[in-house]
Amino acid sequence: MPALPLHEAGKYVAAAYVVVFTLVLVYVAIMAARLSRVERELGELLSLTEQPSDPGDAQPGRQSQQTPDELDVGRPESSPV
């Protein structure tokens, strides 16, 4: 079969590269959606740690029974990025 002219082959080549690019883009978009869900859940947990779990324990300077430090949450993970 003779080689297709550039204007004809160009469409197929572009389609092939666009397919690969789109697949990677969709994957990254899914990962971004998951990341935003993790961020939202982390926000919920952060608000949970700020609420006193028992009114009797709500002393000045101690907001919750379990602070992030007690839960071994390391500074690099807990700090905003």
Added chain:
Amino acid sequence: MYGRGLRALSFATVVTLCVTLALIFFYAPIEADQGFLQKIFYVHVPMAIVALGGFILGGLFAIQHLRTRDSRWDMRSYVAIHMSLIFGVAVLITGSIWAKASWGHWWVWDEPTLVSFLIIFLLYAIYQPLRFSIEDPERQARYASVFAITAGVFVPLNFIAVRLSTGYVHPRVLGDTSSLPPKMALTFLLALLAIALLFATLCKYEITAKHTRAQLSTLRRRLAGEHSSVYASRGRSAAPRIQPSPVLGRTKV
């Protein structure tokens, strides 16, 4: 941590991909027979090689999982196969586009290379439903590992069988880059490296994301209690289960 080195790996992947694209369109010569259409070769073939390599890698990780019973190997096996399936979709679509332009048909059923790749792809397509159908995490991981090893052995056997067959029109590239002109061979090898780096980066992203979610889940359970209705379990999943460890940050994935 699983995310260590991710930034450097991502950067290396982006740079290699950009250099490869520049080489493909501005450095590699136009092939005499296929013309400009041959440019599909630089994305289709490396993706096929990396996808098949990923399937074999998934089998090797599964062997490690069965040997050590460490769920981290199960996670690696799962992610390698999962990513290879995504790459497999790209291979099938780009191959079909190339076939249509080159042979005039979207698919040729009497071509062993195409059909064998489709068989392997369909074989691995049942991996996730298999995992999903088993509720017990231990059994799920064990059965998935056995499947990954068996299917992983099938990949090179299939490859050899296709090579031994005589009637084919699909060009042979692997192990025969010496027939390519030096400029084409260099571009092809760099494209292979770029696609392999993309595969490694996406696998690392996936594993890091799963690890982060596992840590978050452990933290949530500790804060809200195991039996809280608000933070109830999300039900069955095809992804490997996480084994919570007493110390957060060392969750086994």
